[in-house]
Amino acid sequence: MKELNFIDLFSGAGGLSEGFINAGFKPIAHVEIDKKACETLETRLVYHKLNSENNLQNYYDYISGKISRIDLLKDFSSPEISASVINIAIGGNNNKIIFETIDKLAKGKEIDLIIGGPPCQAYSLVGRSRDKNRMKNDPRNFLYKEYAKFLKKYEPKVFVFENVMGLITAKNGSYFKNMRAYFKRIGYELDFTIQKSEEFGVLQKRRRIILIGWKKGSDFKYPVFDKIKEEFNTSQIFSDLKKLKPGEQNNVTKYANKTTVYLERFELRNGVDFVTQHIARPHNERDLNIYKIAIKKWLEKTERLKYPDLPTKLKTHKNEKAFVDRFKVVDINGLSHTMVAHIAKDGHHYIYPDTKQVRSISVREAARIQSFPDDYYFEGGRTAAYRQIGNAVPPLMAKEIAFQIKKQL
Known part of the structure; x- marks a missing residue:
């Protein structure tokens, strides 16, 4: 052939x-x-x-x-x-x-x-x-x-x-x-x-x-x-990765937990015992406080944080009508919202869904949301990797x- x-x-x-x-x-x-x-x-x-x-x-x-x-x-x-x-x-x-x-x-x-x-x-x-x-x-x-x-x-x-x-x-x-x-x-x-x-x-x-x-x-x-009939959620691509703090750089790290049905079915975790580019960006104190509010609101009420709802001390501008939903938590029990290149500029739209890990998602987590296998390596550093993904x-x-x-x- x-x-x-x-x-x-x-x-x-x-x-x-x-x-x-x-x-x-x-x-x-x-x-x-x-x-x-x-x-x-x-x-x-x-x-x-x-x-x-x-x-x-x-x-x-x-x-x-x-x-x-x-x-x-x-x-x-x-x-x-x-x-x-x-x-x-x-x-x-x-x-x-x-x-x-x-x-x-x-x-x-x-x-x-x-x-x-x-x-x-x-x-x-x-x-x-x-x-x-x-x-x-x-x-x-x-x-x-x-x-x-x-x-x-x-x-x-x-x-x-x-x-x-x-x-x-x-x-x-x-x-x-x-x-x-x-x-x-x-x-x-x-x-x-x-x-x-x-x-x-x-x-x-x-x-x-x-x-x-x-x-x-x-x-x-x-x-x-052919369409996939099974239903999976993002917990299937987050649960085996090491917990991260803001700014933590795990360029090479071991998996923290066993693999999942999704990772096996679609071969994202494909054969090696380590994962690369599990890198979190740093955040300032204001952003971390906003992320805590956004995570709590999403996990407890399945509601998105809107900018007008922020405490006054956390607001930095008076425009409360444009782009009010710029702080968005990834849905751990369902599907992520659309991954876009803006993630290279800040992590506000892709907040990790856990009050014990207050941060935006890592490079590897973003890559998995896009269905890239774990041995896919993005050159150029964190910002370039986010943009490419x-x-x-x-x-x-x-x-x-x-x-x-x-x-x-």
């Missing part, structure tokens, strides 16, 4: 790519503007190389701090892996450089798929609400045309375009309408659905548009995805999308 390959555009930390690799696809190239995300991608590609060689101990030595990243790349990477992570902005004259690099990597092979989703800030409801021009002049609105240039050049059998729900309503729906018309004009049939990540085993309420296109004349059909496509969701596409191809 022919090995199917793909190009990943706007790759981020590789959540979408991880799903496609786990479903049996081979990446030809990843294109991403964020340098730290590119380092994460390269590290993960080394993981997959060593995994295929039954030589993962060297990768574990790296993520546990026994060898340096320089040694990991020098001894276990390859020129092809390094070249395949293209750290450059898509668009303009850069496309020529990207095309030339991909052509060398493809070595004359046809490209089977193109996957990816342009940055969503220009389409998101939050992004539009914070911009005085409602993001009308944001150049990211038209990155789909850059995406289309890759479709025109490589003519893949199928493409996958993932994005936020706000894409449907941006500029009264005209962006999304024009986008679909543009893709059809260059030779693709397409359809889209709105998918719930929890139906793929991801423990958060996350709604995303999954637009899939296929070459006109092919017998491909928009796939039907918040921007990612959950790998569990990506794997099912990839699997159903593969069945047809």
Whole structure:
């Protein structure tokens, strides 16, 4: 059976790519503007190389701090892996450089798929609400045309375009309408659905548009995805991790408790006896006092803390109408709310649900909410890791999308 390959555009930390690799696809190239995300991608590609060689101990030595990243790349990477992570902005004259690099990597092979989703800030409801021009002049609105240039050049059998729900309503729906018309004009049939990540085993309420296109004349059909019927909650991804204090840095630590049904079922805790990046950010006294109130209110009454309800001494501004719900506790008995990149700026929206651990969630806890396995290592430090995780496509969701596409191809 022919090995199917793909190009990943706007790759981020590789959540979408991880799903496609786990479903049996081979990446030809990843294109991403964020340098730290590119380092994460390269590290993960080394993981997959060593995994295929039954030589993962060297990768574990790296993520546990026994060898340096320089040694990991020098001894276990390859020129092809390094070249395949293209750290450059898509668009303009850069496309020529990207095309030339991909052509060398493809070595004359046809490209089977193109996957990816342009940055969503220009389409998101939050992004539009914070911009005085409602993001009308944001150049990211038209990155789909850059995406289309890759479709025109490589003519893949199928493409996958993932994005936020706000894409449907941006500029009264005209962006999304024009986008679909543009893709059809260059030779693709397409359809889209709105998918719930929890139906793929991801423990958060996350709604995303999954637009899939296929070459006109092919017998491909928009796939039907298998949905997870079991119900899990976030306690299943928190209970085995060591308790943390604000600011505590557990870059490498042993698991504190036995594994859970969820972690086994979806292979998040995947074979080693340690976990990395269980790192908590520090908090000032005011924030900790607010977190205590928010946690108590949520655990006792299942109610969210609103800014106007805070004691006067804890308030720092007089605006009590905008963004009043910025302090939010993760639901220990249900699903997390949507993980977003803002977690890199502060932890107010992702407070750990325990009065004995007053803090925001750790990097590893955020990664698990997004369904990244524990051996997925995010480069660049705590802030960069949070940003990469918040921007990612959950790998569990990506794997099912990839699997159903593969069945047809």
